[in-house]
Amino acid sequence: MDLGDCYRVLGLRSGASFVDIKTSYRRLAQQYHPDINPGDKKAQDKFIALTEAYKLLLTVVPPEEMAQRSTQSQEKAPQSTKTTCPEPVVTVTQETTPKPPPKPTPKPPNLVEIEQRLKWKTYEQLQRFLKERRFPQAIALAEALAERLPEDAEVRQWQAIAYQIWGRALIAEKQLLKARIYLKKALKTDPNNKSLSQEVQRDFQKLEQVF
Numbered sequence: 001m002d003l004g005d006c007y008r009v010l011g012l013r014s015g016a017s018f019v020d021i022k023t024s025y026r027r028l029a030q031q032y033h034p035d036i037n038p039g040d041k042k043a044q045d046k047f048i049a050l051t052e053a054y055k056l057l058l059t060v061v062p063p064e065e066m067a068q069r070s071t072q073s074q075e076k077a078p079q080s081t082k083t084t085c086p087e088p089v090v091t092v093t094q095e096t097t098p099k100p101p102p103k104p105t106p107k108p109p110n111l112v113e114i115e116q117r118l119k120w121k122t123y124e125q126l127q128r129f130l131k132e133r134r135f136p137q138a139i140a141l142a143e144a145l146a147e148r149l150p151e152d153a154e155v156r157q158w159q160a161i162a163y164q165i166w167g168r169a170l171i172a173e174k175q176l177l178k179a180r181i182y183l184k185k186a187l188k189t190d191p192n193n194k195s196l197s198q199e200v201q202r203d204f205q206k207l208e209q210v211f
Helices: 003-009 018-032 041-060 063-082 090-096 109-131 135-148 153-172 176-189 194-210
Strands: none
Touching (some): 109 153, 135 153, 153 176
8 A cells, every 4th residue: 555545545635734644544443443333344444444544654744743843833932922022021920930731621421431332342353353363453453442542551451462462473473573573562562561571571482492
């Protein structure tokens, strides 16, 4: 899939911004998610294609680009206000007084409930993919869920375990370099999971024996 195909899959024009890419992906991923379209093979294939296109575009239009633009706009804003400010008076003190950070807006209860249902349905689908040894689909599903719920520790654990299971399968298939990549991903995704870390270390030992 080339970049042009990625933009078309997400319904975007070539060169769309990171915000547009992310917004379009979230909307379409929710529409074609396997749990929302059970038994629909076309919807499942569409979901996998969306996830692959989104991941590829992130390598071209990284989130850091947006952060840099935001930082530059913030740096320019104070300079423009200084040219119009009068001589330092009481208002200068008011401007330099630090403001408390805005409080995060809590999600509505109904949205939280929807996300939890989606989370556990996705987990069931993930287990089926792993049991059926459909590892690429399992990884795409786990990464999409982690993108949607980035602060959820359980989701990170599921994603790390999916990486580890595929790494083990790759060792059995003698794809040793690829196996090492996914075992490292497992450790990086859930670095504080001691049990997982011990299991992955044993997998690395087995990998070295095969080498």
